[in-house]
Amino acid sequence: MxxxxxxxxxxxxxxxxxxxxxxxxxxxxxxxxxxxxxxxxxxxxxxxxxxSSDFVVDVAENWQSEFLQFFLFIAATIWLIQRGSPESKKPGDEGPGTDEEQLVGAHAQPDSPAWAKARGIRQTIFSNSLLIVMGTVFLLSWLAQSLAGTVVMNTENAEHGQPPITWVEYLATPDFWNRTLQNWQSEFLAVGCMIALSIFLRQRGSSESKPVGAPHHESAVSGE
Structure with a gap:
């Protein structure tokens, strides 16, 4: 078990x-x-x-917004801090960190991943692999949404006796941006609320919360 x-x-x-x-x-x-x-x-x-394109566009438009949310959040937390939030590093810790802090290269531990011990391009790729994967999934989901959305719109146009449009033309339509932005705004709101509310609110036992008795001004889960 x-x-x-x-x-x-x-x-x-x-x-x-x-x-x-x-x-x-x-x-x-x-x-x-x-x-x-x-x-x-x-x-x-x-x-x-x-x-069908109807189902694909509904699924893909949600996937792309979710992975965009995490892509931006992961990238932002490298350089931006929010004092008091467990979702943020401590003030003064901004940046990608030193090799010693990140346990890479000569500072890698015996059980560190092989690419963390490597040098050059392999270490660079592994050091940014989470952002790379999140960004790739976002772009592929966005592409799937836009292509499927083009097919759906052209089907509706045919039913109303209107000419078909190209993929590029669809990217400039209100339908595409309405589908896209209605998901983006909700994801950004959720992340922002999580960051801000976790400063003052607690959930005992959750790794996403500071210890219940930790002062409001302390950042990071460890409360250091």
Whole structure:
């Protein structure tokens, strides 16, 4: 049972994600078929729906905003601080840190990852690997959203006797930016609230909170 205990947090959220995605696909399928029926069109199979642009654009527009949120948050916390928040480094600790602090190169420990012990490009890549992956997933999700959104809009245009538009033209439409910005603003609000509220509020036992008795002005979970 130890592997389950040691990975319980990621496994729990993995299960929740799968269940939520499955629920979204089923609800979306029913909604889509109801809309088709209202317009006198035949219903489509579940597999056809989950591989359709309608479903892809709804999923991708949420994914890209989530990964953009974490990309910006991770990058911002390198240089920006918020005194009193456990989500921030302590004032004075801004920056990427020294090799000694980061345990890289000559300062690596025996059990440090191999690329942390390496020098040159491999160490640079590994030192920024979290941002690289988050940024890549964001860009791919954004691309999927924009391409699927183009197909959806062209389908709607065809139904109304309007000419199709190109991908580049779709990027300049209100539909694209409405879908994009309505997700971005909610993610930025959530992160900002987490940073600010964690200064004064506590959750006993959570790594996202300072110790209950820690002073409001202390930053970082350790309270140092």
């Amino acid at each position: 130890r592997p389950l205990r040691d990975n319980a947090l990621s496994l729990a959220f993995g299960v929740i994600f799968v269940l939520a995605l499955a629920g979204q696909s089923i609800a979306g399928w029913f909604e889509n078929n109801e809309r088709l029926t209202e317009h006198g069109q035949p219903e489509i199979a579940f597999l056809a729906f989950v591989t």
